[in-house]
Amino acid sequence: MRWNSNLETGVEKIDIQHKEIIKRINGVLEACTQQRGKEIVGDTLNFLEKYVIEHFKDEEESQIKSGYPKYKEHKILHDNFIQDLKDLRNKFEQDGATLTVVLNMNKVVVRWLARHIMQEDKEFAKYYKSR
């Protein structure tokens, strides 16, 4: 997953956090191609759980402060994603870094983030900048 202008929201704080998340995800993807996926899955899950929750909080705070009309819908998407991460974590705890876990991490996390940033986050950023 490469950072590109499609992913840019134009809100500096959000973009910086998105870049960090993508950097970590790329680390996993790279590790997987070098057969080191298993070592890095646990670390990345730890990072994502903490960092994503913080990042979502920041985004939600900006949405509340700016009176974003779609705040509730946006928060539900965030909450669902956090639940998906938790499910993935449980699977990892239970089965270890199996191929399924590694693949799901890429599929669930990468696809969701790319879509979410390009659609929902950009929509909010547009609103945020237009106030």
Ligand SMILES: [Fe+2]
């Ligand atoms: Fe978001």
